[in-house]
Structure formats: C-alpha cells, structure tokens
Amino acid sequence: MNWHVAHLPEGGSSRPTGGNQEIGLICPRCLRSFSVRVETATRARVKQRVQRVVGWLLVLSLLATVPLLIQLGGRTVEEGDDQAVDNIGLLFGLAAAGVIVGPSLLFGASMHDGVGKLRLIRTDGRKTRWVQGHRLF
Template structure:
C-alpha cells in the first residue's frame, strides 16, 4: 500500500465549497477542486515552509505548510509502522483479554479488574487507531495546515468553505 508517491515537487489540491444539499439522513457537499500551482513547485530542501495560495474560485488568500520530501516520507513511514504495531499488538492483547475474562476473581481484587480494563483499552486502541494510521499513512503527502489569511495579515485556523484534497 504505497499511496501517493512523494516527489521533490508538490501540488496543493485546494477545494472550495460550491453547494451543500440536505436530504433525509444525508448531506452532500459539492467541491470545486483546483490544483495549485500548475505543474507543481519544488519542495523545501529541509524542514517545512509556509506558502501562499489564492483560491481561483472565490479569490481568498490562504497559507499552506509544505514539508520537505524527506520529512514527508519519514512521517508516512512512522504512521505506517505505528499502525501495524498496533494491529500486531492485537495478537497478544485479545487472547490475554479472553483468558483473563474467563477466570473468576475474588471479591475485592482490584488488580484483576485493572488488568482487564487496561487490556480492553489497548485492544480498543489497536482496533480503532491501528487501521486508521495504516490507511492515512498512504494519503500523507506533506501538504497540510490550511490557514485563511485575514485582511490584517493574521492567519485564522477556521477556514470556512475550503479544505485540502
């Protein structure tokens, strides 16, 4: 599962919300997606860098953080390894949970209850976070932190109607 290849050039996929349709039990959002800059730009050589983009549809100014190719690849690899380790931890936690759950405990034995609670938490972490990390690792491309630039020049975390694709 390689996902998108991380090269020495980047493209920002900026989505501008066109419409929202509400139906019974469902909401559909239509996006206008622009790939900026055309043909891509070179990534920073080390660390990360803030770049400015303008939405071609609504003409609002945004900033986006772009990571170097090495940093983006390292983050992708760390996410993938952590995800697989959490999934592999299920091979130990689930059998231990089944074994300890089938035993009778004496009244007032708080350590047995604590052990089962800890194993249940670890198993839940492995079931929920493990697959999420493995799947999201393939989508990490090193372009993140979309911020709206206000008229005063300050950046806002709240970016209404826009997102990165």
C-alpha cells in the same frame, strides 16, 4: 512524493530543502489568496512511515490481546484480587487502542502528504487561523 498544491495554476513550487516553508497560492475556484505550510519530502515521508508502523503494531497487537482478554475474562476471580481486575482493564484498554487508534493511524498515514495549515490571506495582509469548508487539495 507528490503534493497536490504543486498542481495549481500558479505553477506551484518545489518542496523546501530544509524545515517548513510557507507558500502563498491562489485558489483556482474562488480566486482568493491562501498560504499553506509545506514540509520537506523527507520529513513528510518519515511521519508517514512512523504512523504506518505504529498503526500496524497496534492492529497486530490485537492478535495477542484479544485471546488473552477472552482467556482471563472467562476465569472466576477471588474476592479482593485486584491484580486480575487490573490485568483485564489493561488488556481491554490495549484492545480498544488497537481497534480504534490503529486503523485511524493507518488511514492518516495514507492521507499525509506534508501539506497543512491552509490559511486565508485577508485584504489587510493578516492570515486567518484556519479556513473551514475550503478544499484546495
């Protein structure tokens, strides 16, 4: 699995063999020092696959929830029948999750490479919480 930080001028470094590793690097554009957290290739691959599977399951669940929602939504409901209203609410929530969360997970899985937490190393050696507007990848 390729990761973008390895292609920086510093020569990069290989992925860690166990756990997460924090790697220091220098930005080729602004020449400032940064640190990034890199996951093992196995962990990054597993996270990517889990996101893909859950995303596809949510998208495919639309094949069942939307027709059921249409069928139950067209029925007349007796007064005081809270069960029917609860079923419609549950199906609507599942359909909304399938429409919103499913594609989001699929998109996130395609972007996940196991490299995260880009932090600027200040002159005094401390690290910032995050760096806004800086793209190394």
